[in-house]
Amino acid sequence: MEKYKSLFPFLPLLAWYLLFIVLMAKPEFHGDEIRYTSHVEMILNGQYTDADNPNIRHGPLFPMTLLPIAWVGLPWLFGKILNAFWLVGGMMFLYEVLRKGMGHRPALIAVYIVGLFPTLQAEIMYLAYEPLAVFLMCGYLYYLVSAMEPDGNIRQAIFAGLFLGGLALTKTMIGHVTITMAILTLGVAIWKRTPAVWRGFWVHVSAIVAFIPYLLFMYSLTGKPFFWGNQGGEILYWKTSPHAGEFGSWFQSAKVLRGDRIPDLTASGNEQLIERHQSVFQSIQGKSFIEQDEALKAIAKENLKKHPEAFVANSAASFVRLWFNFPFSYTPQKMTTLFHLIPGMLLLVMLGISLLIGLWNLPRMPMPLVYGMLFAMIYIGGITLLNGRTRHLIPIMPILIWFISYVWTHWIKLSIAGPSSPEFSQTNT
Numbered sequence: 001m002e003k004y005k006s007l008f009p010f011l012p013l014l015a016w017y018l019l020f021i022v023l024m025a026k027p028e029f030h031g032d033e034i035r036y037t038s039h040v041e042m043i044l045n046g047q048y049t050d051a052d053n054p055n056i057r058h059g060p061l062f063p064m065t066l067l068p069i070a071w072v073g074l075p076w077l078f079g080k081i082l083n084a085f086w087l088v089g090g091m092m093f094l095y096e097v098l099r100k101g102m103g104h105r106p107a108l109i110a111v112y113i114v115g116l117f118p119t120l121q122a123e124i125m126y127l128a129y130e131p132l133a134v135f136l137m138c139g140y141l142y143y144l145v146s147a148m149e150p151d152g153n154i155r156q157a158i159f160a161g162l163f164l165g166g167l168a169l170t171k172t173m174i175g176h177v178t179i180t181m182a183i184l185t186l187g188v189a190i191w192k193r194t195p196a197v198w199r200g201f202w203v204h205v206s207a208i209v210a211f212i213p214y215l216l217f218m219y220s221l222t223g224k225p226f227f228w229g230n231q232g233g234e235i236l237y238w239k240t241s242p243h244a245g246e247f248g249s250w251f252q253s254a255k256v257l258r259g260d261r262i263p264d265l266t267a268s269g270n271e272q273l274i275e276r277h278q279s280v281f282q283s284i285q286g287k288s289f290i291e292q293d294e295a296l297k298a299i300a301k302e303n304l305k306k307h308p309e310a311f312v313a314n315s316a317a318s319f320v321r322l323w324f325n326f327p328f329s330y331t332p333q334k335m336t337t338l339f340h341l342i343p344g345m346l347l348l349v350m351l352g353i354s355l356l357i358g359l360w361n362l363p364r365m366p367m368p369l370v371y372g373m374l375f376a377m378i379y380i381g382g383i384t385l386l387n388g389r390t391r392h393l394i395p396i397m398p399i400l401i402w403f404i405s406y407v408w409t410h411w412i413k414l415s416i417a418g419p420s421s422p423e424f425s426q427t428n429t
Contacts, residue, residue, distance in 0.1 A: 009095070009108055010088050013115050017084035017124060024125040025080045032058075033076075033127040039063045040070045054221045055289040056229040060214060061169040062129040076127060083124045083131035090131075091115050093138035094398050097145050101366065102409040110405040114397055118343050119325075119390045133170050133395040139163035140203075141398060145368045147199045157199040161206020168211045171395050172228040173386070177378045178207045184374065200371055222290060230289050233296030235387050239318070240303035240311050243276050245269070246329040248314025249321065250387045257281040269330025315384055322380065322388030323348050340390045351400055354407040361411055369406060372399040 029037065040063050042048070049055055066079050091111045098107035114120070114134075123130045143160030146152055168175035182204035189201040218227040239248040251273065255262055259274050284295045304311050317327055325340035326333060358365060358373070376399040383392050393400075 006092075010091055013091060013112070014084055014088045016116075017087060018081065020121070021080050021084060021125050022077075025077055026125075030126055036063055036066065036127050037070075037076065040066050043067060044070055048217075049221065051221060053288045053290075054230070056218065056227075057231050058129070058229065059169045059172045061166055062132055065132060066127065079127050080125060083128070086131040086135040087115060087120075087124065090135035090138035090398070093135075093142040094402070097138070097141050098402060098405060100145065101369075101406050106405060106409050110401050114401045117394075117397060118339055120394055120397065122339070123391060123394065128391075129170050130391060130394045133167060134398065136163050136167040136170060137395050138398050140167060141368070141372060141402070144200070144203055144371065145366075147203060148196045148368045148371075150196060152196060152199055154199060154202060157202045158206045160203040161208075162210055164203065164207035165210025167395065168207060169214055173379065173382055174395070175211055175228060176382060177375060178204055178211075180378050181371070181375055182208060185371065197367065200367065224290075230293035232386075233293035233300065236300035237280075237296040237303075239314055239386065240300045240307070241277075241314070241329075242303055242307035242310035243272075245272070246314075247317035247321075247327045248311075248387070249317075249328040249331075251277075251329075253281050257285065264328070264334075265330045266332055273330055318386070318388035319380075319384045320388075322383060322390065322393055325390040344390060347400065347404075350404050350408075353412075354404045357411050358403065358407050361407075365406075369403060373403050376400060376403075 035057060039058075043063065044067065048060070065082065069076070069079050069082075091114065094114060095107050095111045098110050102110075120130065120134070140160050140163040143156050143163060147154075147156035147160055164174070164178055168178055182201065185197075185201040185204055189198045215226060215228075219225055234253055235250055238250045241248060251262065256274060256277050259278060262270055262273070265273065280296075280299065284292045287295060320327065323340075323344040324337070325344070326337050362370070376396045379396050380393075
């Protein structure tokens with residue numbers, strides 16, 4: 001019984017997740033669920049993608065985790081229930097990371113803030129990659145900290161790399177961040193020349209080794225090196241759109257091509273969207289998916305040359321959407337915006353304060369936390385340049401809360417005291 005005692009603090013989280021999923025999950029598919037389940041069925045039929053016309057819209061790992069459920073024939077609800085266990089596993093890893101720097105109670109409070117963060121709650125009732133991404137991120141952080149301790153070893157660095165490589169195969173943007181981190185940590189290792197810092201470098205090299213086989217597989221299908229997918233052109237097309245009233249937010253090209261009524265858009269906005277963009281997608285309709293991707297990248301490049309100010313403005317809107325989930329093109333504000341606005345504002349303000357104090361105390365900050373925040377800043381920069389939404393912040397949420405918690409428990413002291421009372425002072429002299 002004693003060995004299971006460490007699980008007890010996380011049982012309320014598990015119970016909440018399971019209850020929430022069972023009560024809120026719907027039998028019909030929503031958003032990306034259609035794409036994921038279709039991909040799983042294709043893999044079960046012996047084909048990862050159409051070899052003659054590859055269409056890669058996401059990383060491979062999340063659909064792979066759903067394969068056993070589909071193979072056995074269980075309802076897709078079990079795939080959503082799996083989210084609860086990914087999250088609890090991630091929170092257990094994160095607790096161990098935080099406990100080393102701030103003790104049991106602050107660590108547990110921080111873990112519950114991550115685990116119950118509204119943006120994450122909005123995704124757990126779906127077949128969504130975010131819970132798996134949180135688990136992999138927390139595993140990466142746990143083994144990164146362990147590897148960079150004085151008594152750490154290369155085996156822990158490899159484990160950290162495997163978790164990070166898995167995260168890159170779940171959220172492909174992480175692959176680009178990992179390569180950037182490998183270059184930066186190599187520079188730090190050459191400068192510092194300590195075994196712990198070198199192990200930090202080998203973490204990111206191990207992650208690259210973990211996802212190279214997938215990139216080689218993609219190369220065999222497409223003939224393109226470092227090919228993660230063919231959605232980049234579509235994202236960049238919308239991001240560089242110079243039209244008035246647009247903020248660079250992504251729309252599904254198939255709906256624009258068909259002239260569908262898109263939910264949440266105003267009627268006039270929907271008409272403008274179709275009028276301005278339908279002809280573009282009609283012009284590339286007969287091309288392969290990869291050719292469409294290249295064509296949209298070419299249009300985006302021209303837009304960027306002619307209207308760089310639109311890209312800058314849309315990038316600013318993308319950064320705002322990353323924290324508050326607005327503004328979106330042609331979309332009026334709703335009361336549900338507050339669901340993201342309030343927690344996003346609290347998170348951003350506390351992060352801003354923490355960054356100022358953290359930079360002042362940078363020499364005293366643990367190196368794994370510095371690496372974690374460097375990772376998070378590179379990721380935020382990359383996502384801002386593409387398509388920021390609050391759900392895209394979820395994979396790095398453990399890093400942000402770790403950093404904020406560490407700064408506020410080490411270098412910020414809050415006290416509440418009323419004005420001193422003369423009578424009280426005289427009584428006690």
